[in-house]
Amino acid sequence: MKKPGKNLRSFSAGLLVLSCLFCISPQGITHAEQPYRIGFTVPLTGAFGKDGALVKDAYVFWQETVNAQGGIAVKKKRYPVELIYYDDKSEPQSSAKLVEKLITEDKVDLILGGFGSSQVIAASAVSEKFRYPMTCGAASTLKLFDRGFQYYFSLLGKAPEEVRGCIEILPTLTPRPTTAAILGANIPFSADAADGFKAYAPQFGIKVIHFELFPMALIDYNSLLHKVKGKKPDVLLVGSHSLVAIRVMKGLKEVDFTPQGVFFSYGPTVPDFLNSLAKDGEYVFAASEWTPNLPYRDNVFGTAKNFYHKYVKRFGRPPDFVEAASVAGALVQLQALQELEFTPPLKDADREKIMKYFYSKRFDNFYGPIRFGPDGANEIHPPVVVQVQGGKLVHVFPPDTAEGKPVYPMKPWKKR
Amino acid sequence: MILFWQSLINGLLLGGIYAACSAGFSLAFGVMGVVNLSHGDFVMLGAFITYWIFILAGIDPFLTLPFTLLILFFLGFFLQRLTINRLVGSPPIMSYLLTFGFHLVLSNLALRAWTADFRTVQTSYSGLTISFAGLVIPYSRLATFIMAMAVILGLYFLLYRTETGRLIRATAQDREMAQLMGVKIFKIYTLTFALAAAITGLAGSLISFTFVIHPQMGLPFTITAFCVVVLGGMGYVPGTLWGGIILGLVESLATTYLTAGISVAITFFLLLIILVTRPQGILGKGVVE
Numbered sequence: 001m002k003k004p005g006k007n008l009r010s011f012s013a014g015l016l017v018l019s020c021l022f023c024i025s026p027q028g029i030t031h032a033e034q035p036y037r038i039g040f041t042v043p044l045t046g047a048f049g050k051d052g053a054l055v056k057d058a059y060v061f062w063q064e065t066v067n068a069q070g071g072i073a074v075k076k077k078r079y080p081v082e083l084i085y086y087d088d089k090s091e092p093q094s095s096a097k098l099v100e101k102l103i104t105e106d107k108v109d110l111i112l113g114g115f116g117s118s119q120v121i122a123a124s125a126v127s128e129k130f131r132y133p134m135t136c137g138a139a140s141t142l143k144l145f146d147r148g149f150q151y152y153f154s155l156l157g158k159a160p161e162e163v164r165g166c167i168e169i170l171p172t173l174t175p176r177p178t179t180a181a182i183l184g185a186n187i188p189f190s191a192d193a194a195d196g197f198k199a200y201a202p203q204f205g206i207k208v209i210h211f212e213l214f215p216m217a218l219i220d221y222n223s224l225l226h227k228v229k230g231k232k233p234d235v236l237l238v239g240s241h242s243l244v245a246i247r248v249m250k251g252l253k254e255v256d257f258t259p260q261g262v263f264f265s266y267g268p269t270v271p272d273f274l275n276s277l278a279k280d281g282e283y284v285f286a287a288s289e290w291t292p293n294l295p296y297r298d299n300v301f302g303t304a305k306n307f308y309h310k311y312v313k314r315f316g317r318p319p320d321f322v323e324a325a326s327v328a329g330a331l332v333q334l335q336a337l338q339e340l341e342f343t344p345p346l347k348d349a350d351r352e353k354i355m356k357y358f359y360s361k362r363f364d365n366f367y368g369p370i371r372f373g374p375d376g377a378n379e380i381h382p383p384v385v386v387q388v389q390g391g392k393l394v395h396v397f398p399p400d401t402a403e404g405k406p407v408y409p410m411k412p413w414k415k416r
Numbered sequence: 417m418i419l420f421w422q423s424l425i426n427g428l429l430l431g432g433i434y435a436a437c438s439a440g441f442s443l444a445f446g447v448m449g450v451v452n453l454s455h456g457d458f459v460m461l462g463a464f465i466t467y468w469i470f471i472l473a474g475i476d477p478f479l480t481l482p483f484t485l486l487i488l489f490f491l492g493f494f495l496q497r498l499t500i501n502r503l504v505g506s507p508p509i510m511s512y513l514l515t516f517g518f519h520l521v522l523s524n525l526a527l528r529a530w531t532a533d534f535r536t537v538q539t540s541y542s543g544l545t546i547s548f549a550g551l552v553i554p555y556s557r558l559a560t561f562i563m564a565m566a567v568i569l570g571l572y573f574l575l576y577r578t579e580t581g582r583l584i585r586a587t588a589q590d591r592e593m594a595q596l597m598g599v600k601i602f603k604i605y606t607l608t609f610a611l612a613a614a615i616t617g618l619a620g621s622l623i624s625f626t627f628v629i630h631p632q633m634g635l636p637f638t639i640t641a642f643c644v645v646v647l648g649g650m651g652y653v654p655g656t657l658w659g660g661i662i663l664g665l666v667e668s669l670a671t672t673y674l675t676a677g678i679s680v681a682i683t684f685f686l687l688l689i690i691l692v693t694r695p696q697g698i699l700g701k702g703v704v705e
Contacts, residue, residue: 045524046632049532186677214676219627219636223426223671226552230419246534246628253543254554254626276536276628280543413543 035082036072036337036344038063038330039102040112041123046090047216050272051242051322052115055138058323059083059112061314062330065300072334075341084108092122099126109346110333110354115322116241117141117159117188124152131348133355135332137325141188145375151355152376153332155325155367156289157383159189159265160196163287165383166237166263167200169397173408177234177260181210183224183248184239184265193265193287194239201237209233216244221251229257236262242270249277249284253413260409261285268388269320281388283410288386290321290367291395293403298365300331307366318393328367335363418550423672424665429557431664433623434644436564438656439571440616441641446651447588447608450500450511454518455641456634458488458613460526462620463629470537477537477625478559484621485614492613496606504591504605519634526631535629542625556625563622567615568657574611575653584608588651643687649697658698662686 040059043052063081071078084106088095095114102108103126111127113120113136120139127134128149137155140162144152156162170177180201184194191213201208210231214224225248228236236259238248245267252262261283267273268286292308301307307327311319336342336357342350362380363370373379385397387406394404441455462484469480495518503510536542546553575581586594587604595601627633640663647662648655666686670679690698 045527045532049527049632050534050630053532212675212677215680217636217680218671218676220426220430220667221676222430222554223423223668224676226419226422226426227672243534243628243630246536250536250543250626250628254545254552254557256545256547256552272534276534276538278538280538 034344035080036110036346037082037084037106037108038110038112038333039084039099039106039108040114041086041088041095041098041102041119042114043090043095043116043119044087047243048090048116048119048241051138051270052088052090054270054320054323055115055326056085057315058137058319058326059085059330061311061323062327064314065310066334069300072337074338074343077343079344088114088119088123090116090119092118095119096122096126099123100130103127103130103132107345109344110351112326112330112333113137113139113154115139117144117192120144121188124149127151131351131355133333133351133358135329135358137327137329138322139189140377141192143188143192145377149376153329153358153372154377155329155332155370155381156322156378157381158377159192160199162289162383163193163196163237163239163263163265164200165385165397166265166285166287167197167204167206169285169385169406170206170235170261171204172397172399173261173406175260175409177206179207179209179233180235180237181228181231181233181259182208182212182237182239183210183228184213185241185244186213186215187241190239190241190244190265192239194237196265197237197239197263206235213239219247221247222255225251225255225257229255234260238262238264240264240267242267242272245273245284245286246276249280253280256413258410258412262410263287263385266322269322269386269393271317271320274388274391278391279416282391282416283407284388285396285406286386286388286393288321288384288393288395289381290324291384291386291393291403292318293395294368294384294401296364296366296368298331300334301327301366304366304368324367328365328370331365331367332358332363332370419672422551423668425551425553426672427665427668428661429553429561429664430668431661432561432564433557433619433626433660434640434663435657435660436560436567436619436622437616437637438641438644438648438660439568439653440612440614440619441638442645442648442651442653442656443571443615444609444612445645446653447584448500448504448605449508450503450515450609451508451642452518452612453512453515453638454522454634455515455616456637456639457519457522457526458492458616458634459620459623459637460629460631460634461491461522462488462617462622463624463627463633464526464530464620465617466621466624467535467537467629470539477539477621481563481618481621484617488617489610489614491617493606493610495613496609500609501602501605504602519638523631523634530631532630532632537624537629539625554626560622560626564619565657567618568654571611571615572654580607643683646687647690647698649699649701650695652697652699652701655697655699655701662698 071080086098115138140156140159263285396406644659648659
C-alpha cells in the first residue's frame, strides 16, 4: 500500500485549516449552537392581517440578515437567532394569550412587538407582567404610554405626534389651505391620529369644520363622504389603517369629491394601497416615520438606502415604515445583548438589566435616532410626510430632507 | 335639500346591494330552515372569482357573472348533497355548527390561497359617476342595483311562476306533506341550496366593483343578511328587497343626519324592535316558529 503522498498530506492540511475556518470566524469568534429564542405575535388574519404580515416579514428579514452574518456576537461567540411567532388573528385577547404561551411554554429569551394598538396593548400587558422588555415598531396609541409600564418601548412616536408632519406641511402649500375635515376609524391608533390632527390644526391656522369618528364595522363610506363634501373643506385628514384608506379613496371617487389634499395617518405606505388603487391613489399624502433617503446608518444594514435595497431584493417590494421601525426595535435588542454580554438562555435579571439599558442611552441605526422616554415612547424621532407621485412614495416633508416637492392641489377625478 | 335626496339615493343603492347579498340566505332559511353562517363566504368567493378572471384573463367583470353563477352553484350543490342533507330534521344548532365550520374552512382556505391582501377590481369605468341636479350616482352601484333587482325578480319568477318553484314552496311549507305527495325533498333541498349559493356568489361578483376584496370580508355580509332577512320576513324571499332597502336607507340617513358611529347601532336597534314587535317581518309574511 502506498504511503499518503505529498498531495494528500497537503489536501488533509488544507481540509483541517478549512474546518478551523468554518468553526472560527476571522475575528476569532466561534459559533454557538444555542440560539437566542425570540418570540412575537402578529395578526396574519383578520382586519389587520395584511399589516401584521409586514411586521412578520420585517422580523424574518432581520433574523436572516443577522444569521447570514453568523449570528449575534457575544463574548467571542456567535449565537444564531431563532424566531417563534403566532397569528393573533387581529384579536387582542389572542395576542395576550399567545405572548403568555411564548414566555411560559416556548421559554423565549426576548419578545418583540406585533402590529396594531389594540393587540399590542393586550400583548404588552403580559410582557410587562413577566418583565420582558418589548420593543414595538407598529403601534402608537396614547393608551400604550399612560399605563406606567416599564418594559414597553416604542420605536414610533405617539400617534398624535406621528401626524404632526401632515399638519406642519399645510402652511407651506399653495394655495394655502385654511379649512379641514377630519375623519377617523374609531379604534385606538386611528382615533388618536384623528385627535392629533384636531389638536395640531389650529396651531397652524387650519380651521376644523368637521370632525367625526366612525366604527370599523362601517363598510360603505359614501354617505359619510357626501356629508363632508357638502361642507367643502380644503383638505381631508383621515385617521386610518390600510383598509380604511383604500375604502376612503374608493368612496371619494364614487361621490366625486376631490379636496385639495387628502392626508392619511397610515395606509398609503402599505404596498396594498397602490396595488389595489393604482392611479386612483395618486396625490395622496401620508404620515410616515422613515424613508430610505434619510441619512441614517448602522453596522448591520449599512445605510437606510442599503436596508431598502436589500429588502426590495428579498421581498420584491419596498419596506413600509412600520417594517423599518420593527427591524430597528430588533436591532436595539441585539445591541443590548452585545453590550451587556448576555448569552442564551437569558435570566429574569438579564431582562431587567436590558430594560434599564434601554432607558439609559440614545440609539442610532438605519431607522434614525431613538431615545426612549420615561413612558417608553421614542422621544426624538422626527415625523415625515410622503406623497404618492407617479405610482411611488416620495418624501416631501420636512423640506431639509425631502426628495421631492409636494404636488398640490389634487387633480379632480374627472380631469384625470 | 340636495343632501337629503343624495342620502336617499345612496341608501337605495346600498339597499339594493344588501338585498342581492341576502336573497340566498333567505331562500336557504325559508326552504330548509338552515341558517347558513358561511353565507358571507359565498359572497367573498363570488368577489374573488370575478377578481381573478378579470386580472388573469382581462374579462370585463360583468361578463364573469355566468362563471360565478356556475361555480357557486356546483359548490352549493356538493356542500348540500354531501353534508347539509344529512342534517335535515336535526335541531337548528347542528346546522349552525356545520355552516360555521364551512365559514372557518372557506375563509381560511381563501386566506391560504390568496393571502390577506386587500384587492379591488379597477376597470376603466370604476368610480365613474353620472351627475344631475347636483346629485351623484356611481355607474357601478347603479349597475349593481339593477342587476340585484333582476336577480330578485328572477328568483321571484322561479319560485312563484314555475313548477320547480312550486315544488320548492311546497317543501318549504310542509316537508312531510310534500314528501307524501311524491316530491323528492332531498333533490329540492340540493337544488335550493345550490341556487342560494349561486345567487349569493353572483351578488359577490357584483359588489367586487364597489367593496374591497379580501378573505375576511364575508362575515359582515352574513350579519347584514341576517338583519335584512329579519326585516323583510324570515324565509320570505321577496321581503329581502324591502329589508335591504330599509336597512340601506336607515344606515344612509343616520350617517348623514346623525353620525356614522351611530348608524350601525341604529341598524341593530331596528332589528331588535322588529324582532320584538313584528317577528314575521315588515311585510308580515315571514316564518315564525
